[in-house]
Amino acid sequence: MxxxxxxxxxxxxxxxxxxKKVGAWRYSEDIETExxxxxxxxxxxxxxxxxxxxxPAELLAHVNDPDMTFISFGDFERAMWLNxxxxxxxxxxxxxSRWHDIxxxxxxxxxxxxxxxxxxxxxxxxxxxxxxxLTIGLSKMDRKGNAPVRTPAIITRVVEYCGNDVMxxxxxxxxxxxxxxxxxxxxxxxQRINQRGLRLDLDYISACKKIAADASVPLLAExxxxxxxxxxxxxxxxxxxxxxxxxxxxxxxxTMSELFGGDDDDAEDDAxxxxxxxxxxxxxxxxxxxxxxxxxxxSIRKLVGASSLAKLDAMEACVCADxxxxxxxxxHGTGPGRSAGRLLQPHNFPKPTIKDSDxxxxxPEQLVDAIMTRxxxxxxxxxxxxxxxxVTGLRHAITSxxxxxxxxxxxxxxxxxxxxxxxxQHDKAAKMADPSVDIYCDMAQQIFKxxxxxxxxxxxxxxxxxxxxxCVLGLGFQMAAPTFQVKYCRDRHIxxxxxxxxVYRKEWAxxxxxxxxxxxxxxxxxxxxxEPQEAFGVEYRIEEHWLVARLxxxxxxxxxxxxxxxxxxxxxxxxIKEGFVYQTLKSHVWVERxxxxxxxxxxxxxxMEADIMRRAQLKLEDEGFPICLEVHDEIVAEPLKADxxxxxxxxxxxxxxxxxxxxxxxxxxxCWQGDRYRK
Numbered sequence: 001m002x003x004x005x006x007x008x009x010x011x012x013x014x015x016x017x018x019x020k021k022v023g024a025w026r027y028s029e030d031i032e033t034e035x036x037x038x039x040x041x042x043x044x045x046x047x048x049x050x051x052x053x054x055x056p057a058e059l060l061a062h063v064n065d066p067d068m069t070f071i072s073f074g075d076f077e078r079a080m081w082l083n084x085x086x087x088x089x090x091x092x093x094x095x096x097s098r099w100h101d102i103x104x105x106x107x108x109x110x111x112x113x114x115x116x117x118x119x120x121x122x123x124x125x126x127x128x129x130x131x132x133x134l135t136i137g138l139s140k141m142d143r144k145g146n147a148p149v150r151t152p153a154i155i156t157r158v159v160e161y162c163g164n165d166v167m168x169x170x171x172x173x174x175x176x177x178x179x180x181x182x183x184x185x186x187x188x189x190x191q192r193i194n195q196r197g198l199r200l201d202l203d204y205i206s207a208c209k210k211i212a213a214d215a216s217v218p219l220l221a222e223x224x225x226x227x228x229x230x231x232x233x234x235x236x237x238x239x240x241x242x243x244x245x246x247x248x249x250x251x252x253x254x255t256m257s258e259l260f261g262g263d264d265d266d267a268e269d270d271a272x273x274x275x276x277x278x279x280x281x282x283x284x285x286x287x288x289x290x291x292x293x294x295x296x297x298x299s300i301r302k303l304v305g306a307s308s309l310a311k312l313d314a315m316e317a318c319v320c321a322d323x324x325x326x327x328x329x330x331x332h333g334t335g336p337g338r339s340a341g342r343l344l345q346p347h348n349f350p351k352p353t354i355k356d357s358d359x360x361x362x363x364p365e366q367l368v369d370a371i372m373t374r375x376x377x378x379x380x381x382x383x384x385x386x387x388x389x390x391v392t393g394l395r396h397a398i399t400s401x402x403x404x405x406x407x408x409x410x411x412x413x414x415x416x417x418x419x420x421x422x423x424x425q426h427d428k429a430a431k432m433a434d435p436s437v438d439i440y441c442d443m444a445q446q447i448f449k450x451x452x453x454x455x456x457x458x459x460x461x462x463x464x465x466x467x468x469x470x471c472v473l474g475l476g477f478q479m480a481a482p483t484f485q486v487k488y489c490r491d492r493h494i495x496x497x498x499x500x501x502x503v504y505r506k507e508w509a510x511x512x513x514x515x516x517x518x519x520x521x522x523x524x525x526x527x528x529x530x531e532p533q534e535a536f537g538v539e540y541r542i543e544e545h546w547l548v549a550r551l552x553x554x555x556x557x558x559x560x561x562x563x564x565x566x567x568x569x570x571x572x573x574x575x576i577k578e579g580f581v582y583q584t585l586k587s588h589v590w591v592e593r594x595x596x597x598x599x600x601x602x603x604x605x606x607x608m609e610a611d612i613m614r615r616a617q618l619k620l621e622d623e624g625f626p627i628c629l630e631v632h633d634e635i636v637a638e639p640l641k642a643d644x645x646x647x648x649x650x651x652x653x654x655x656x657x658x659x660x661x662x663x664x665x666x667x668x669x670x671c672w673q674g675d676r677y678r679k
Contacts, residue, residue, distance in 0.1 A: 002069035002178075005100070006062055007169045008040040009073070010080045011162045013138045015147050023318045023343045024076040025195070025326035028083035035084050036138075036155065039162040044170045047163040051155075052089060063092055070094060073115055073169050074103045075194065075327060096191045102169055104187050105176040107332035109546060109558040112585055115168065121560075121583065121590050124171045131161025182555060183332075186614045190331040190339065193627050196638075197324035198346070200315050201399045201676075207374050208390045208397070209312050215376040215386035216304045223300045226293055231301040244294050256302055258490065259290075303387050311394050314344040329630065335584070336557055336606035338613075339630055347631050352392040354384045364676040367393040398629075398677035405644045405673050407625065409653045410634040411612065412668040413439075418605045419476040421665040422536060423515035428508065433666030444468030446508050447500055467500065475504040476605070478516050478598020516597030520579070523547065523600055527562045527580040537663065538604055547582065549604060552659035553611040557603055559595070560584065567594070609633065612660060612667075616653045623652060634679055646671050 016032040027033060039049045042062070050059045062068050072078060078099055085091040103113050112118045116127040135158050138148050179187055223231055227240050234251050241248055248255060290298070318325045325344060333340020341347030352361050362383065370379045371393060376386040383389045400406045413432055416439075420429040431437045438455035444464040445453045453461045453468075470488040479487075481497040489497050505513050515536055522535035532541040539550040547562040559582040569575040581592050617627050617635055625637035635653065653669045660667065672678065 003067050005069040005071055006040045006042045007071045007166050008077055009162050009165045010038050010077055011036045011135050011158050015139050015141055021317050023327045024079040026318050026320050028079040037159045037162050039166045041166050041170050047166045049159050069100055070098055071100045071173055096188055102173050104331050105179055108183055110335040118172055119168055122175055128161050128164040135161055187331055189618055189621060194327050194329055196628055197326035198398050198628055199324050199401050200319050201397050205312050205315050205397050207371050210374045211371055211376045211379060211386050212309055212390050219300045219304050223297055226297045231305055244291055246294050306391055308350045308391050311344055315397055318343040336603045337610035349395040350391050354389050354392040364396045364678050368396050396676045400638050400675050404638050405641045406636055406677055407639055407644050407649055407673045408634055408636045409649055409669045409671045412670050414609055414633050415605055416472050417665055418608050421663050423512045425509045425511040426664055429666055439472055440465050440469040443471045443508055447503050471504050477602040516601045519600040520597035524579050528564045528578055551607050555611055557607050612656060615657055619652050644673055646673055
């Protein structure tokens with residue numbers, strides 16, 4: 001714990017770019033960005049302020065004190081210090097080791113990562129929204145294109161607002177405390193990764209945008225011929241559909257995904273799958289059969305409106321002057337500890353839908369070379385439909401610096417392996433590591449009672465294997481039959497889905513449900529008795545405002561304001577069981593949520609997964625593999641080509657901690673290297 005600390009906050013102005021669109025690092029280096037004030041409070045004392053042109057002696061004294069830790073809320077202050085205070089105003093640099101982040105502490109404890117929401121849910125106060133509105137307004141042009149006037153009174157109010165923020169952040173810091181040593185070590189690595197950033201190929205991004213725009217022209221013309229409308233005229237389009245005898249509840253992406261047989265969660269992107277089903281596809285939306293003209297019109301609308309294409313604009317917006325995008329990973333973006341994607345959202349690139357004649361994915365070089373011609377008709381002749389080709393190739397915009405290479409390792413099936421091993425289902429966990437066994441076929445065998453479904457002839461049973469895959473990957477956290485039907489089996493009867501769930505729980509992995517129930521009982525008992533409880537190597541206990549789950553690694557998962565409740569058991573309304581609720585953020589709204597075994601198990605497994613990933617990243621970084629990205633279970637480094645030792649990279653990732661060996665998790669790593677991102 002630092003001996004001395006100060007909480008600091010910037011207010012700035014830029015009428016050219018908005019920070020929410022471009023991110024802190026691009027914003028802070030922009031030539032139009034201007035510091036209005038930097039305020040601070042030392043150890044909770046009344047705030048002080050410095051503005052450009054004033055005597056910097058007081059602030060410099062704190063900067064030059066090596067025992068003084070600077071505290072911010074998020075990475076904006078660190079970016080502004082480097083790109084404004086150092087580069088423009090001549091202050092000394094402050095390394096990341098001199099900083100602490102209140103937002104990181106909030107994320108670690110599963111609290112809101114927005115200051116205003118954090119203040120409200122902790123009852124610490126309310127953000128000065130009047131001052132906030134005034135300060136934001138200084139970066140907005142009026143209707144005539146004139147910059148806002150900055151009077152002395154306005155600047156005085158901005159400084160006061162900044163001071164209020166500082167004192168609010170002091171209160172938040174005192175409430176949340178410091179990061180634990182292990183968490184801080186990983187947070188520091190997260191900062192290095194974010195500041196290192198990813199190199200983006202701006203020429204390729206430009207070519208992608210041209211291909212998509214040019215290919216949209218004939219599609220939009222065809223849509224006009226079919227409907228007499230533009231794809232964005234939703235109200236009129238609903239009327240046209242009605243005239244064609246098609247009644248849809250709405251035109252949301254969820255409805256379109258169901259209509260065309262896709263699945264949003266499986267697609268890794270809001271746009272859903274881009275491949276077109278055969279005309280006359282029998283929709284599960286109200287059992288509608290789509291006429292060919294309606295099917296074609298809605299297919300065109302989905303293609304030209306693919307939300308994934310917005311990534312191209314996001315890439316251009318957030319890239320810094322040196323061609324690298326920074327600040328792309330939110331530390332502890334999920335409650336269990338995994339990072340989350342930001343800005344260009346590198347965690348949700350859509351799955352490739354364009355395949356070659358053999359059904360394999362195109363090599364990145366093939367897609368890139370075709371798109372770089374900027375000729376959409378050539379792309380369609382050589383590869384396939386132009387817009388889906390662009391969407392398939394979005395990830396290839398991430399590239400390595402000259403003389404370097406992208407080197408990646410991915411933990412194969414780690415979540416499924418962890419849930420099986422942690423619950424003691426070691427026979428199935430071992431099969432996942434057996435190269436002679438296809439675990440999805442193994443599951444399908446028991447569902448369909450067909451021993452012929454094996455790895456050797458899995459090509460004969462693609463649908464059956466698909467059901468097996470969805471079971472192995474989807475049923476480990478207590479998913480019920482109705483949800484399984486919606487996510488994976490919309491064309492199957494609910495009775496089939498009930499049988500699938502039964503086979504998983506009773507025959508294929510019968511120990512997994514005991515894992516759910518054991519964690520639920522231990523967590524509920526800890527809340528009710530306020531005494532520590534343990535199950536499957538996870539300890540639950542009450543610490544201040546939180547129920548904490550201590551993982552085998554020693555790291556903790558936090559549940560805010562747990563409250564004991566009694567409720568009817570799902571399997572018997574007459575049986576009352578003791579459980580608990582806690583407060584969390586869900587769909588951007590702070591809610592009280594009921595805890596249940598499958599969800600607690602998912603948190604524990606994702607936490608274990610994050611622990612394995614974190615240890616590997618720290619070791620890789622120490623061994624000279626500079627990490628530039630993590631995506632779910634994948635780690636990507638950007639070493640010099642001469643240092644790109646794939647075998648060493650793999651071995652470091654395979655060197656797991658003792659607790660992983662103790663619960664007998666079979667670890668496997670799949671590696672690749674290349675000039676462009678491809679996973």
